[in-house]
Amino acid sequence: MTGKMRRPGRILGIVLIWIVAILWCFPLLYMLITSFKGEADVLPPSLWIAHPTLDNYASVLRYQIIHIILNSAVISVASVFACLVLGVPVTYALVFGRLRNSDNLFFWFLSTTLLPPVAVIVPVFLMFRVSGLLDTIGGMILIYTGVNIPIVIWMTRSFLLDVPQEILESSSIDGSSRLRSFFGIILPLARQGIISTGLLVFIFVWNEFFFSINLTYVNAATVPVYMASFMTQQGLFWAKLCAISTLVVLPPVVLGWLAQRSLVKGLTMGAVKG
Amino acid sequence: MSEALQRRRRSLLLSLPAIVVVAVVTQAPILFTFGLSLVRWIVVRPDLGITFIGLDNYADIFMSRDFYEVVLNTALVTVMSLAACTLLGILFSLMLNRDFPGVNVVRTLIISPFFVMDAVAGIIWRAIILDSSFGWNGYFASLFRTKPLDFFGVHSLLTIVVLIVWQWTPFFVLIILAGFQNIPPEVMDSARVDGTGWFKELVFIRIPVIMNHIEVAVLLGLIFVLKVFGLIFVTTRGGPGYSSANLPYYVYKTAFLGWQVGRGAAVAVVTVIITLLAITALFRWFRRRIGRPA
Numbered sequence: 001m002t003g004k005m006r007r008p009g010r011i012l013g014i015v016l017i018w019i020v021a022i023l024w025c026f027p028l029l030y031m032l033i034t035s036f037k038g039e040a041d042v043l044p045p046s047l048w049i050a051h052p053t054l055d056n057y058a059s060v061l062r063y064q065i066i067h068i069i070l071n072s073a074v075i076s077v078a079s080v081f082a083c084l085v086l087g088v089p090v091t092y093a094l095v096f097g098r099l100r101n102s103d104n105l106f107f108w109f110l111s112t113t114l115l116p117p118v119a120v121i122v123p124v125f126l127m128f129r130v131s132g133l134l135d136t137i138g139g140m141i142l143i144y145t146g147v148n149i150p151i152v153i154w155m156t157r158s159f160l161l162d163v164p165q166e167i168l169e170s171s172s173i174d175g176s177s178r179l180r181s182f183f184g185i186i187l188p189l190a191r192q193g194i195i196s197t198g199l200l201v202f203i204f205v206w207n208e209f210f211f212s213i214n215l216t217y218v219n220a221a222t223v224p225v226y227m228a229s230f231m232t233q234q235g236l237f238w239a240k241l242c243a244i245s246t247l248v249v250l251p252p253v254v255l256g257w258l259a260q261r262s263l264v265k266g267l268t269m270g271a272v273k274g
Numbered sequence: 275m276s277e278a279l280q281r282r283r284r285s286l287l288l289s290l291p292a293i294v295v296v297a298v299v300t301q302a303p304i305l306f307t308f309g310l311s312l313v314r315w316i317v318v319r320p321d322l323g324i325t326f327i328g329l330d331n332y333a334d335i336f337m338s339r340d341f342y343e344v345v346l347n348t349a350l351v352t353v354m355s356l357a358a359c360t361l362l363g364i365l366f367s368l369m370l371n372r373d374f375p376g377v378n379v380v381r382t383l384i385i386s387p388f389f390v391m392d393a394v395a396g397i398i399w400r401a402i403i404l405d406s407s408f409g410w411n412g413y414f415a416s417l418f419r420t421k422p423l424d425f426f427g428v429h430s431l432l433t434i435v436v437l438i439v440w441q442w443t444p445f446f447v448l449i450i451l452a453g454f455q456n457i458p459p460e461v462m463d464s465a466r467v468d469g470t471g472w473f474k475e476l477v478f479i480r481i482p483v484i485m486n487h488i489e490v491a492v493l494l495g496l497i498f499v500l501k502v503f504g505l506i507f508v509t510t511r512g513g514p515g516y517s518s519a520n521l522p523y524y525v526y527k528t529a530f531l532g533w534q535v536g537r538g539a540a541v542a543v544v545t546v547i548i549t550l551l552a553i554t555a556l557f558r559w560f561r562r563r564i565g566r567p568a
Contacts, residue, residue, distance in 0.1 A: 014374045014375065017369045017374070017380060018376065018380060020366075020369065021379075021380040021383040021384050022383060024366075024383060024384050024387070024440075024443075025383040025384065025386055025387070026403075027387075027395075027398050027399055027402070027403050027440075028386060028387065028390065028398075030402055030403075030410075031398050031402065034402060043408050044408075044413055045402065045408070045409065045410050045413045086291050086292040086295060087292055089288040089289070089291075089292070090288065090289045090292045090293075092288060093284075093285035093286070093288040093289045094289075097281065097282070097284070097285030097288065098278060098281040098282045098285055099282065099285045099286065099289070100282065102285075105289065105293075109292075109296065112296055112300045112301070113497070114497055114549060114550065114553055115300060115304065115546060115549070116500060116501045116521070116522050116542075116545055116546065116549055117501065117503070117522070118503070118521075118522045118525040118526060118542050118545060119303075119304050119307055119542045119543070119545060119546045120299070120300055120303035120304055120307060121303075121525075121526075121529070121542075122303075122306075122307060122310060122529055122535055122538060122539055122542070123302070123303035123304075123306035123307055123310070124299070124303050126306075127303070142295070142299065143299055145295055145299075146295045146296050146298060146299025146300060147299060147300065149292050149295060149296050150296060153292075178284075203389055206391070207389075207390075207391035207392065207393075209391070209392050209393055209503065209504030209507070210503045210504065210522075210526075213507070214526075214530065223391070223393075224391050224392065224393035224394075224504065225393075227391070227393040227394050227397060227508075228393045228396075228397070228504075228507065228508045230397065231397060231401070236401075238401055238402060238408075241397065241401065242398075242402070245394045245397070245398060248391070248394065249389075249390050249391065249394050252389045252390070252391065253386050253389045253390065255389070256385070256386070256388065256389030257382060257385070257386075257389075260385060260448060263448060264448050264449055264452045267449075267494060268449060268487075268490045268494075
């Protein structure tokens, strides 16, 4: 199709595509630009950085933000770990095991992802208050693990289904135990998919807002909660706002780039080819 | 014990911890929410206590005008965002489904908003883009000597739609692009031999072939769009009034800002029912469409 197009037309098309992409990403790109401006140069809006500076980054990192970033990091990493450790065995049991109602179990897990978090928040809040889990790292890990285990099962199923049954059968003839075939054959073959699943859960937990704003105050507050209160607490310091935004957006965006190809296959449950 | 039974027990044992955690965090609370929806419990009025009032909370909700406004908002936001995401998703996928210098960078630029947290997406748009005095909105208005659009007043619902579309179009692109890339070359070749025009070929050949992808994207999009909360919280706070509140935000406002726990729980139950109905309806519709001979 492109071959038939004349050369100037093709170049024009490519330029157009680039413009569309840059405009789409403009809020993020402009956020990055603003983060290097001095607070006095932020207004009026301009693409030019008159006096490039790293002061914004230096100054925002002095606030309580380091504590909050650590909270988010600990909660996200621990939740990913717990989700995978609890979730992948379920997928294994669903795909290779001999469960009587494996389809029902799978759909039960899936159905929980359909529920809006608002449907559970009041009881969870009360439960956390009674048990002392309110505003604790442990409480947040518990809630995020419970919410994301279904995502892990949903995502990893299509990757485990891809493991050829014959390989497993031949290994069980060899007499190697099921445990060994799980760690020796299935995990390595499904590694890519499981890692992407972990990355996705990390992104979801790192970015999660609703549970965090309702269940944390100071102790276990996470990055999204801090960001939401930034303008009320720190005032209209847009350059600093942009600097801190850039820092906290970077980890999920980079991980997202890494995981994007497997995401398609995992999220669509193999309903479409990735 | 027989081998089969042993294997079944082992499979169950492997699944049990996850079942327990998920049940504790999602299933038990939802039953509890249903129970709460039947009581009157206003936290800031301890003198009233917690009393069983049957379906009165539901009656209250269905009598209140706010509720219908919020349901309508939710429907509007969902339909408009999913339609826009689908259209832009197809358009961007067509752009990316070819080879040109920097195609990977362009793809990265378009995908990135999907991974940005709601809280940051919301405040960045609110401050540096849409702010009517200091953002680009105000800048362009003064450039063209017009009044800046009021994104947080009359157009607040549109603001929510714009933000959802900005975040979720990348997700549609990921799935739809995968569809275009999997079209067998024979299909395209035969269209070329027929001499079908580009647009006709797109509408009658390529899009029908990837319909499955589009449906999956829309279905998953629906699940997530119905849950949107953070974007609203950090941009319009559902206002002015309830003009940009959706059902999740309404539950939050009732239960945590109004402290009417019972009533909030009732709205939550209604939200769950509406969510399940919407997803089931869409799913059925897609199934039926596929069942029909092409």
